[in-house]
Amino acid sequence: MPKRTGAQIIWECLVHQGVQTVFGYPGGAILPTYDAMLEYPVHHVLVRHEQGATHMADGYARASGRVGVAMATSGPGATNMVTGIATAMMDSSPIVCITGQVPSKMIGYDAFQETDICGITLPITKHNYLVTRVEDVMPAMKEAFHLAASGRPGPVLVDVTKDAQQATMEWEWDPRPVTMPGYRQEVPVPEKAFAKALELIRTSQRPVILAGQGVIQSGATRELIEFAERLNIPIAVTLLGLGGVPASHALNMGMMGMHGEAWVNHAIQEADLLMAFGMRFDDRVTGNPATYAQNAKKLHVDIDPSEIDKNVKTDAAIVGDLRATLRDFLGVLEPADHSPWLGHVNGMRGDAAVRDIQQLPDDGHLYAAHVINDIWRLTEGKAIVVTDVGQHQMWEAQYYHHESPRTLITSGGLGTMGFALPAAIGAKMACPDAEVWVIAGDGGFQMTQAELTTAAQEGVKVNIAVINNGYLGMVRQWQEFFYDRRYAATPLRSPDFVKIAEAHGLPALRVDSRGQVEDAVRRAQASTDTVLIDFRVEQEDSVYPMVPAGADLHKMIRRPGPSVLAETGADPL
C-alpha cells in the first residue's frame, strides 16, 4: 500500500467523491492540505471571505443536487463559516466544510487560532467530526459526504488537526459503502399510516397540496404533477418549493404564506385537507398557528420524523422519501373530481385586481416588480435566479415565474443577507451552461460584494441586478407598518455600484427608468463578463400582500388605494 499523509487522504477522498470544485481560503492550520492540493485534479476557488466559500458551496449544491465543498483554516477561518453553515442547515443544503485545527496536543490550551469549531457548529450542522489521527481521516470524510447528501440533507463539518494532516499511513481507498449504526435512513411506512392517509385523501372535498423543497430534493416533480392532475387538486408552494412545480401549470396557485398570493392563503384557510409534501410549516407559512387552516385535516409527508407534529398537529403522517410515497399513492389512488372546489379557488384569483403589471403605463417610476418581471420575460423564465434577502427577494418570488426545479436559489430559513452573490458564483460553477442572475438589494449586496473579485478572478459569468432602493427595504417596510414610520437605521447610503464593478474590472450599467430595463438586461446577457446593473428603483415601495408576523393567515395587509402596481405576478406569456 502506498504511503499517504492525512492531507493527501483528504484530497483522495474528495476525488473519490467526485468533487471537482472546492471553495476555500488557506491559513496556518490547513496549510498541509493546501500544499497537497497541487497534486490533485480538483479546482480550488479562492474566495474573499470564508462566508463566501460556504455560500458558494451551498449555491453549488442547490443548483446541482451534488454536495458542495468549502475549506478554511482554524480559528477565524472556521468562525467565518458559521453563517454559511447555519444557512445551509436551515435550508437542508448538502455541504461539507473542511477546517484545519491546531495540533492535537495543543487543543484546549488556547493555542494561536484555536477555536472549538465543533462545539460552535454543533447545533448548526447535521453532524461534525474532530479528526485527530490520520487513520480517522477517510472514515470521517466518507461519512461526511454520506450524511450531507442522504436523508434530509444538511451541512457536515470535518475539523482536522494539523498533525493528523501531516502524519502518514499506508493507505488505500476503501470502496465499501458507509455503515453507521446510529444513522437510520428509511424506516418502512406502517400500513395503518398509509391507510389513514388514503382515507383522508379519498374523503376530502376541498384539498390543497402544500409543496415544499422536499419536492425538489426528492426529485418528485413528475410524480407530484401526476398526483395533482389525477386527483384534481390545487397546489400551493413554499418559497423554497418554487420551481418544484411549473409556475404555468394550471393547478399551481403560487406561493403561500407571509407574502404569498391572497387567494392562495384564502384557499388554505378554507381547505378541508392540507397535504404537506416536503415542507415544515414554518411560521412564515402558517401565520398564527392557532387559526391556521382550522377546518383542514393535515396529512404530512416528510423525510424527517422530527418535523411531524412539530409546528402543526397532523391527522396522518408518512415519514419517508416523497417521491417513493407519491408513487405508492399513485399505485392505488383512482382519479377524483374536485371541480366545484377548483372553481371556487379559481374564482378567488380575480381578487388580485390588477395582476398584469405589464399592462400598466410607464409613469416614469421604476418599480422593483417591473424590473424582476422584465428579467423573467427576457430570460424566458429559464435562468437560475439567486436572490439575497429582503423585499427584492419576495418580489422575485412573486414576479419571476419558475418553471423547473433548482432555478430559484434563496436563503429561506435563515434569511441570510449577503447570500446571493457567492451562492450565484457557486451555482454557475455547478451549472456552467445556465444563465445565472443575482437579484440582490443594495444592503445585502454590500455584505459580500468582495466576491466580485472572485468572479472576476475565476472568469465566472453571472448577471447581477442590484435592486437599489436606498433602504434596508424590508426592515423599512416593517417600520412603516408596525413602528409608526420611524426609520431607525434603515436609510442606506451606498457606494457607486457601477464604479465598484468597474474597479473589479467588470462592466456595469445604471438604469433608472423602465424604458432602459430591456436594453440593459440584453447587454448583460450578451457580455461574456459578469455584468452588474444598478437598478435605481422606487424607494419606499412595499411588498404586498403581507401577513404580519404571527397574524392570522387570512388577515393580510393589502396594497392601499387604487393600485399603482399589481399585487401579484403577471400571467405567464
Next chain:
Amino acid sequence: MHHTLVALVEDKPGVLNRVASLFRRRSFNIESLTVGRTAEPGISRMTVVVDSDQTSADFVTAHLYKLVNVLEVEDLRAVPAVSRDLALVKVTVSGNGRSELLKVVDETRAHIVDSGEQTMTLEITGEPPHVDAVIQRLDAFGIIEMVRTGRVAMRRGDTVLSAAR
C-alpha cells in the same frame, strides 16, 4: 408528569455534549440525565427523565434519533419497567436525635454509610417517589448535604433493549 426515555449511544468523545446541546437548543425540560457504561463495549446508556408537561417525549425521541451517535431510544411509558434513584444524604444528629434517626433508617430501608461526630450519612435507594418520601422525613433532622443520581430504569421481564447493529 415525568416521562422516562432510555438511549443507547456510541461511547465516543462529545456524545454527552451532543445530547446536552440538543436539549438546550430545543429548550427541552429535563428532570434528570444519567450516563453510564453498558454490558456491551463501546456503548453507553443514558436515562433521560423528561418533564412531559413542557416537552413532548415523542419530540425528544425524534430528535434523539437524529443524533448520529444515538443507536436506540426506548420510551419506558410503553412497557413495564423498574426504576431506581439513589441519594446520599448527610444529616445532623445530636443527643437523642440519633435514636430517632435510627428508627427512620429502619423503617425506610435506608442504609447508614458513614457517621461523624455530629452527622450521619445515609444511602437511600428505590423508586424515586420512595426516595422523595424518605428525604422528606429526614428533613426534620436537618439535611446539610445531599446528592441524587437521578433515575435509572430498565424494562421488566425477559426482553432487553439492545443496540440495533
